[in-house]
Amino acid sequence: MAEAARLMKDQTMSAKDILKSFGVAETAFTGGDLKVHSPIDGAEIGALKQHNAKDVAAAVEKASKAFAEWRVVPAPVRGEFVRLYGEELRASKDELGRLVTIECGKILSEGLGEVQEMIDICDFAVGLSRQLYGLTIQSERPGHHMRETWQPLGTVGVISAFNFPVAVWCWNSALAFVCGDPVIWKPSEKTPLTALACQAIFERTVKRFREAGHKIPDGLSQVVIGGREVGQALTENVHVPLISATGSVPMGRAVAQVVAGRLGRSLLELGGNNAMIVTDSADLDMAVRAILFGAVGTAGQRCTTLRRLFVHEAVYDKLLASVTKAYQAIRVGNPLDSKTLVGPLIDKASFDAMQSALKQATEQGGKILVGGDRVGSEGYYVHPSVVAMPKQSDVVKHETFAPILYVMKFKTFEEAVALQNDVPQGLSSCIFTLNVREAESFLSVAGSDCGIANVNIGPSGAEIGGAFGGEKETGGGRESGSDSWRNYMRRQTQTVNYSSALPLAQGVVFDV
Numbered sequence: 001m002a003e004a005a006r007l008m009k010d011q012t013m014s015a016k017d018i019l020k021s022f023g024v025a026e027t028a029f030t031g032g033d034l035k036v037h038s039p040i041d042g043a044e045i046g047a048l049k050q051h052n053a054k055d056v057a058a059a060v061e062k063a064s065k066a067f068a069e070w071r072v073v074p075a076p077v078r079g080e081f082v083r084l085y086g087e088e089l090r091a092s093k094d095e096l097g098r099l100v101t102i103e104c105g106k107i108l109s110e111g112l113g114e115v116q117e118m119i120d121i122c123d124f125a126v127g128l129s130r131q132l133y134g135l136t137i138q139s140e141r142p143g144h145h146m147r148e149t150w151q152p153l154g155t156v157g158v159i160s161a162f163n164f165p166v167a168v169w170c171w172n173s174a175l176a177f178v179c180g181d182p183v184i185w186k187p188s189e190k191t192p193l194t195a196l197a198c199q200a201i202f203e204r205t206v207k208r209f210r211e212a213g214h215k216i217p218d219g220l221s222q223v224v225i226g227g228r229e230v231g232q233a234l235t236e237n238v239h240v241p242l243i244s245a246t247g248s249v250p251m252g253r254a255v256a257q258v259v260a261g262r263l264g265r266s267l268l269e270l271g272g273n274n275a276m277i278v279t280d281s282a283d284l285d286m287a288v289r290a291i292l293f294g295a296v297g298t299a300g301q302r303c304t305t306l307r308r309l310f311v312h313e314a315v316y317d318k319l320l321a322s323v324t325k326a327y328q329a330i331r332v333g334n335p336l337d338s339k340t341l342v343g344p345l346i347d348k349a350s351f352d353a354m355q356s357a358l359k360q361a362t363e364q365g366g367k368i369l370v371g372g373d374r375v376g377s378e379g380y381y382v383h384p385s386v387v388a389m390p391k392q393s394d395v396v397k398h399e400t401f402a403p404i405l406y407v408m409k410f411k412t413f414e415e416a417v418a419l420q421n422d423v424p425q426g427l428s429s430c431i432f433t434l435n436v437r438e439a440e441s442f443l444s445v446a447g448s449d450c451g452i453a454n455v456n457i458g459p460s461g462a463e464i465g466g467a468f469g470g471e472k473e474t475g476g477g478r479e480s481g482s483d484s485w486r487n488y489m490r491r492q493t494q495t496v497n498y499s500s501a502l503p504l505a506q507g508v509v510f511d512v
Ligand code: NAD
Pocket: 159, 160, 161, 162, 163, 164, 186, 187, 188, 189, 226, 227, 228, 230, 231, 232, 235, 246, 247, 248, 249, 251, 252, 254, 255, 268, 269, 270, 271, 272, 302, 303, 304, 399, 401, 427, 469, 474
């Protein structure tokens, strides 16, 4: 009964109610010049004060002090903190998921899924806190031990995009915290409210951790609010050894150059242009379902969204008939309504970019089979579009962050793989086939050149256990599972001489 009442309450909670329920002071999201609008109806839901370069420098100084304290806390104790953060997220899932939907427009099920992803990475990081393994190495010198140890790195600057406003920060911060690093987060200027919420949940966790008798420094997690200039101040600061940046390719190019200029490290998660190959042996029903979620989920605003579909000529007409029929049944509308599959685009610029891409596609010989038109006049809602292209022309090679699926025909498997790889981006890819030779060839050295390659699964919706990221213009970074934690630590090779002689490596003699 109490649960039902709570859920009922959630359904009427505004962004302001949710922020207040997390303990965020109203002054933190009112009276400032950074206006935040909900893409659901364009209403203003926040006006935040922005930070400047001086504030960023002060945050970095505070983080450096926090680092000196946090790095000496044993990693499993740091893991206990992340365990508590995961518990707090579990308790806040409904409200935070709803805030994600209100602020970035993804449907509620995906908003909740994003918070679940945060919980999953916390669980992963807790286990990891006892597994930050190094190596022992055989020494060529008698009486010597060699080993490789991983030490905390220092302050991590996280710059995130609007479309995954909370999960990306958590992928970075849960690992950074167990690795012994503080985090300064510059969220997207389009979605800063969810960052305030995450920070409030963080502060609540700090309180619990302290009440349990543990020490944790102030400034372990900080949020800086603003646009590109604030991000730039963070990337330029030599006391931030790692910048983890998620966003468009032009942003990544700018960040990479600044960070490389000061010989820092960057971890880049940039744009994708993801493809599916459907061969003549494919289970077409499964393929249609995967195409639908891949191409229209999050209104086509995922880095892993399916944007290019290569279909074998023998099944092209049949598959396209099913895809266009399925598209006509998609419900576009308010993302808080459980029947909606496609919510709004983030803003007008996004809508304009979609219209421009559709115009270019028709100029390049494409035929719009379905969608592309605006729905209603409040917010920027669109019918997702499918465009049949005669070839992979320029517009297809460009990532337009909107629900446009370009479809092309192929004759041979080799031709399909070559087309799939012939774009500047290299994030996610997949093949639908029941032919084991095709499946394994797709995953072989001569197959997909992407960071993610799937068989009989669409390109989006990755689990946190694997390393996430892509090649080429996608930036080469890897976040989340597997051994991505190594990004947040520095490697040290250690040699201990426990003998009474001092032999030199490679047999060098150097005696006085
Ligand atoms: P964006 O590039 O416009 O902004 C991303 C972030 O970078 C924002 O916080 C922005 O303020 C900041 N920024 C912009 N220029 C900067 C600069 N010169 N220095 C420092 N910071 C700067 O991206 P967006 O529109 O928010 O997100 C959509 C893009 O993000 C798409 O291209 C999408 O594919 C990509 N993305 C990639 C991944 C991934 O994991 N590969 C995940 C999500 C989104």
